[in-house]
Amino acid sequence: MEYQFSDKMVNMKPSAIREIFKSLGTPGAISFAAGNPAPESFPVSDMARIGADIFANQAVQALQYSVTEGYPRLREQVRKRLLDKFGIGTENDDLIIVTGGQQGIELSCKVLCNEGDTVIAENPSFIGALNAFRSLGARIQGVELKDDGMDTEALEKCLRENPDTKMIYVIPTFQNPAGSTTSLQTRKEIYRLASKYDVIILEDNPYGELRFAGEDIPTIKKLDTDGRVLYCGSFSKVLSAGMRIGFLLGPKELIQKIVVAKQVEDVHTNIYFQMLCSRYMDECDMDAHVEEIRALYRKKCGWMLECLDKYMPSCVKYTRPEGGLFLWCTLPETIELTDFVMAAKDQLVFVVPGTAFNCDESAPSRSFRLNYSMPSMEEIEKGIRILGELVRTMM
Numbered sequence: 001m002e003y004q005f006s007d008k009m010v011n012m013k014p015s016a017i018r019e020i021f022k023s024l025g026t027p028g029a030i031s032f033a034a035g036n037p038a039p040e041s042f043p044v045s046d047m048a049r050i051g052a053d054i055f056a057n058q059a060v061q062a063l064q065y066s067v068t069e070g071y072p073r074l075r076e077q078v079r080k081r082l083l084d085k086f087g088i089g090t091e092n093d094d095l096i097i098v099t100g101g102q103q104g105i106e107l108s109c110k111v112l113c114n115e116g117d118t119v120i121a122e123n124p125s126f127i128g129a130l131n132a133f134r135s136l137g138a139r140i141q142g143v144e145l146k147d148d149g150m151d152t153e154a155l156e157k158c159l160r161e162n163p164d165t166k167m168i169y170v171i172p173t174f175q176n177p178a179g180s181t182t183s184l185q186t187r188k189e190i191y192r193l194a195s196k197y198d199v200i201i202l203e204d205n206p207y208g209e210l211r212f213a214g215e216d217i218p219t220i221k222k223l224d225t226d227g228r229v230l231y232c233g234s235f236s237k238v239l240s241a242g243m244r245i246g247f248l249l250g251p252k253e254l255i256q257k258i259v260v261a262k263q264v265e266d267v268h269t270n271i272y273f274q275m276l277c278s279r280y281m282d283e284c285d286m287d288a289h290v291e292e293i294r295a296l297y298r299k300k301c302g303w304m305l306e307c308l309d310k311y312m313p314s315c316v317k318y319t320r321p322e323g324g325l326f327l328w329c330t331l332p333e334t335i336e337l338t339d340f341v342m343a344a345k346d347q348l349v350f351v352v353p354g355t356a357f358n359c360d361e362s363a364p365s366r367s368f369r370l371n372y373s374m375p376s377m378e379e380i381e382k383g384i385r386i387l388g389e390l391v392r393t394m395m
């Protein structure tokens with residue numbers, strides 16, 4: 001049979017990263033392509049003990065339907081954590097547990113944007129979000145990401161030229177893919193422009209707790225005085241990605257509509273994992289656990305930077321992240337990105353080409369993303385040495 005796909009899905013392609021995953025089974029392959037947390041970052045024994053106890057003593061609750069807003073104790077805990085860590089969440093805000101930040105992003109766009117409406121995003125940006133916006137028929141306008149965040153002059157021009165803009169999507173802290181962090185001044189300017197043009201900001205902050213250098217910067221949500229910031233967070237990078245637990249904090253009226261939209265999608269987020277997450281936070285030292293992850297990534301990122309400094313010719317530029325999972329390398333003009341990525345793949349080193357993160361998928365790029373959480377220290381050195389040699393031969 002010949003299948004006819006919907007207009008929304010017909011041009012959607014599988015994520016470049018998921019495709020790269022398929023090649024990773026090859027023995028000896030070194031992947032800098034994934035966005036996965038380090039395997040050693042999961043608190044396995046605590047999870048095993050609590051998980052067994054849930055099935056011994058709270059099995060029916062774990063196996064039964066639950067409420068869409070989320071497991072009540074977990075919602076309280078997340079609200080408290082957001083207040084303690086970031087000083088965010090007022091009496092006008094509400095919080096919903098969602099199935100990963102991915103669902104939080106998709107639901108935000110779903111309740112705010114009609115087909116054809118504009119969503120402004122940093123360029124480059126997180127593929128999962130861009131694909132969610134595309135799947136809902138939103139028009140994505142990319143605004144160039146500079147070292148200290150979005151180019152705000154370009155943002156204003158974009159807002160002026162696209163009066164149908166409903167949402168500005170930003171990842172101000174340890175951006176995926178660029179690893180950069182938006183300065184306080186730029187955060188204030190993004191908020192000012194959102195107010196001037198009366199649009200919502202979706203602030204995506206899954207890496208916010210993973211700072212291993214430098215000073216904390218207030219979230220955009222913290223600057224929000226008129227209820228225009230939806231804040232999306234996740235347990236994926238601090239506890240477990242497979243649990244699929246994220247959250248949205250935002251004005252009550254928006255969250256109420258998101259509850260209705262989520263009911264249609266999956267009724268509620270997996271209740272067993274919500275209970276597990278909640279009991280972990282009650283019974284274990286979450287702060288100490290996050291501190292261990294920070295120390296691990298400080299070490300791995302530091303090592304990757306040392307290897308880049310040693311093996312990479314100076315014509316390749318790269319970011320020096322203060323947290324998160326990624327750094328972003330830019331090739332000289334003389335090297336074609338696709339040739340480089342394919343040649344690296346032939347030598348079993350996998351990186352994600354920057355084109356995958358472009359708001360306009362057909363736009364060129366000279367950059368690629370490197371992940372340091374997944375590879376071992378030995379793989380980091382070997383892989384970066386191979387990439388450095390490759391640049392030299394291609395120059």
Ligand SMILES: Cc1ncc(COP(=O)(O)O)c(C=O)c1O
Pocket residue numbers: 035099100101102103126128171176204206233234235236241244245246
């Ligand atoms: C910027 C950003 N936002 C959101 C997510 C989604 O995370 P999850 O759905 O696992 O919570 C990711 C995952 O990599 C991400 O990088």
